[in-house]
Amino acid sequence: MQKLFYLYERKGESLSVLLLDVDNMKEINRSGGYAYGNEVLLKISEVISNSIRKSDIAGKYKGSSFLILLPNSDAKGAEKVAKRIKSRIEVLDFNSKVSITIGIYSFVPTGQSVEAVLDLMEAHVAEVKSRGGGDMVLIQKELPKRAIDYQTLIEALKKKLVEPAFQPIYNLESGKIEGYEVLMRLVMEDGRVLPAGCFIKDLLKTSFISPFEEIVLQKAFSKFTAYGLEGKIYVNFPYNFVNFIAKGRFKLLDFYKEVTSYGIEPSRVVLELSEGKMTGSTEDLLELVKEARSYGFGIAVDDFGVEYSSVERLIKTKPDVVKLDGFFLRDARSMLKWVVVGMKRLGFKVVVEQVENEEEFEFIKSLKVDMAQGFYLGEPQLL
Incomplete structure (x- = not known):
């Protein structure tokens, strides 16, 4: 529960x-x-x-x-x-x-x-x-929230308490791990492990979301190599998407250098784009995707089906992977079948997210989905 x-x-x-x-x-x-x-x-x-x-x-x-x-x-x-x-x-x-x-x-x-x-x-x-x-x-009584105040976030940044958690993504044909998505966690000094939902909205109101992301990625690449994890590493594109676009090539070059400094081939890194975080134009997005591909990075569209999902952007972006939000599995199964068929005809590999039990797992297998991710298959783990 x-x-x-x-x-x-x-x-x-x-x-x-x-x-x-x-x-x-x-x-x-x-x-x-x-x-x-x-x-x-x-x-x-x-x-x-x-x-x-x-x-x-x-x-x-x-x-x-x-x-x-x-x-x-x-x-x-x-x-x-x-x-x-x-x-x-x-x-x-x-x-x-x-x-x-x-x-x-x-x-x-x-x-x-x-x-x-x-x-x-x-x-x-x-x-x-x-x-x-x-x-x-x-x-209707509200329970107290596990709030993270501004000062706590500053202390967490100073002490680098932010950590990556790795959630496996399974290839349904081979039954093996295709890769891992990197998720952000705060590991507090009192032992509490807080998922991003506890603090990300407050963090986005500050000016230091980028340093948090940089620390997470550095630790993720280090642990990905140290633990010899299989497959690819899926990392979320920065929340500060507009700022990332503004710095364009320079930021991607820095990112490329960071990845290769840990001995990771760029082809093993997949950048996840979630349209809910993007406020730039389609032209800016396509230019950034083109630049990312020139360095060898893979591209995935995350949480497709919710927020501001655009079929036009999807087709123009031509991602390697499309990750379908769990909304389809929970509330739109009849639609999910046709979405999977359409994505595969466009040449995209399909991941269904938020698979939480055996019944859901068997259902998506029947649709010939390429990959799956969710608590039923593996919880995010700190290493």
């Missing part, structure tokens, strides 16, 4: 959690026996399974309660799901009345722990049950 929090923290997207509890479970067990009580819970679990999307996650929690995770769902959507489940349970043919209480909590993860969220939800559900239960409660 914490993995899902980290994932949505990175994406900056909403996540909803439902906590469903049977109010009168003791009476049900007392009147019908434990076998009957188990039958009631089984029927409730079937209702839940038939009332949620394939991308949602549900499971038994404590005692007579269930947890339901609704990725990419706001409070309005979560409330609709809760009402659907509640109404379907209420019409089930039980020997005795079954009353349920559902707690609803919707938020964009920003460092909150799973324990804090569940403690908050349990407290609200218990309060409703103490008044008789049989209701839904929309929890």
